[in-house]
Amino acid sequence: MSASKRSSDGSLERFITPLEQRVSRRDVLKGAAAGAGVLAFGGGISSFLAACGGSSSAPSALGPDTTGTLTVWHYSSQQDVKTVQDYTALFTKKYPKVTVNLQYVEFSVTGQRAIAAAAAKQGPDVFIYGGNEVNAMYQAGVFKDIDSNWQVFADKGQFPDGVITKFNKHVYGVKGYVNLTGLWYNKNILDDVGVQPPKTVDDIEDVFAKIKASPKKYTPIALTGQPTDQGDWTAYPWLTGYGFTYKNPDQTAIQNAFSLVSGWARKGYLPKESVSWGQAETFTRWAQGDVAFMENGNWNIGPAQRTVGSKFQYGTAPLPTGPSNQGIFLGGEALWVGAFTKNPDLAFAYMQETLLSQAGLLITLKESGGIPARHDMAGLPDVTNNPLLAAYTTEVKDHGAEYPPAGGAAIAAQAVIAQNWSAAIAGQKSPSQAAADASSGVKAAYHP
């Protein structure tokens, strides 16, 4: 599940909404940390088990005899689509006479296609989407206001503010789980070389040097260097670790981060061809077994079980922290109702029964490692006892950051960062040049 990302409140809506009416970024961060973070450490297992059969209420006019057809756009690849099919089955179990058409739309073109469809007053009934184009899609009229459904949704209190996307104070999308990046490691390599996952950026050089010096020709790390939003997503923890923010794109902070990764590429710690890798290719490269670490998301838990299996032992650790307060984007797929649906209640019922329900979130947790955002799933053994998730739940609590930045207002600034991240890794630009270009580019492009 590439680029699983977190959307948030619509702070780009300054053109149409007074500033004071918007949910602030701080509120969002607080909400995300309080909600998704608490989920890992709180209680509530008994209530979870009792209610695991689905949500507690449905729009009043709907029932088992309800008929109709729902079209759902998703971008889960063939490898991950089983998860979507499985949680969709929860809905069709409750509404057996409703047909659900799951339509695959490639992640990178979902925004464009949705906007083009909206121009013709068309589109799916439901979107499963967590990219950074939510603000553009909202402005183009792609999504339907679901506030009236949300206000009567019995479980609405289970979701932290940080996973609820609001525009003009109305609810439009809700994310049932969060995703973020961490540090995956190949335990066999680490044991062979005799090193531990680095905890800070200062520890990295020593660890990578030892791995590189091994006669077995291991590669220390794989990560995404693509000049796309996936590159920006990957770069953000390193940049913020040195003090970067989109609001204050400090050139020195950027240069420190770029120097770090370009140094890795120069020394052969990081394959330079990573500039053409997305998150999926990064995983594929790491899964071959000769790469010690990769920066990648918790959504790889399922694919790792299927692909790596017992080929080698692996684990996850929090990303090494820098001297400043690190930020890690909180992603995850939100559910949205299409603006032109003829069955808005049925579409909302799909949301309720799938990614807003405990049973649906249990499926995403088990099959793809998505961390449930519901408060009542916080102490679930599947979360607390899963060693692969432990690093991620720690990161959510300590470093979770709003995604997309400023509700989607930073899309052009993110592109600038991704391009210069890519150029620095490839050696197309020196770290100082890339940092200067990135800093000035972000200042010019960031208009929250």
Added chain:
Amino acid sequence: MGGESLFLLPAAIFLATLALYPFVELLRMSVSDVTVYDIFKAWPFIGASGVTSVASTFDFREAAVNSVIYVLLVVGVGLGGGLAAAITLWHGGRMASFTLAVMVFSWALPALISGIAWRFLLDPRGMVDNLLGQLHVGPIYWLVDGHLPILSVALVNAWTVVPFATLVFRAALLDLPTETLAAAEVDGARPFQALWFIILPLLRPCILVLAVLALVYAFKSFDFIYIMTFGGPGTSSETLPFLSYRLAFQLYQYSQGAAVALITMAVVLVLAVVYTRMVRGEERG
């Protein structure tokens, strides 16, 4: 006369709907300030300032230079390779037929397939570098280092032009007057002399038409760049069509994207006029 015009009507409607109308909209968008918020509403007019401001950016200049490099390589290698292959396969035979069939197959492959295949082939762990490694060369970072990304993608694109050029050149070669070639041989012309002084001049119309077609194709090429490098690393392999796509559909800066597309289209239009004149010239002459 009225009846003849009626037959033209379907084509005229088709062109007006799918070519003229989008072009007018593109033109209108490039002189307006269009955002995602007002794309379905009235577009505020800003005149030529949108075109001039985007043309003055570094990204535009870099993409323009890359486009020129890209076009030169695709046309040069595509036509040169096509001519060489056509001459090699000129006189037929089983091997020639088989080779032509393979070439047609590679030409017919969707860019998505051949682009992905070449991306793997050009990976430092891929077949190309493995073969070079046998000769103690490399590794070469074809899609990473310096100007190699734009050169590599252009060469891959040229590789897809070669089969088409081969088919066209071979058809033209088979149509050459055999008595002229026989006379050259009787007069003692060596193969290279026959090629230079007899064959190439006779092929001139074919070469010119093919060159213009390849030029237009290369100039608007987008798919291989999207698949193989996504314009990167950084923006080092962006061409004008890719920049237009990125501005309009990645950043939702529709006006700027339209302005770049308009400039690209202007160049293609000039080439189309050249092509039309050449075809007319050949018809007359």
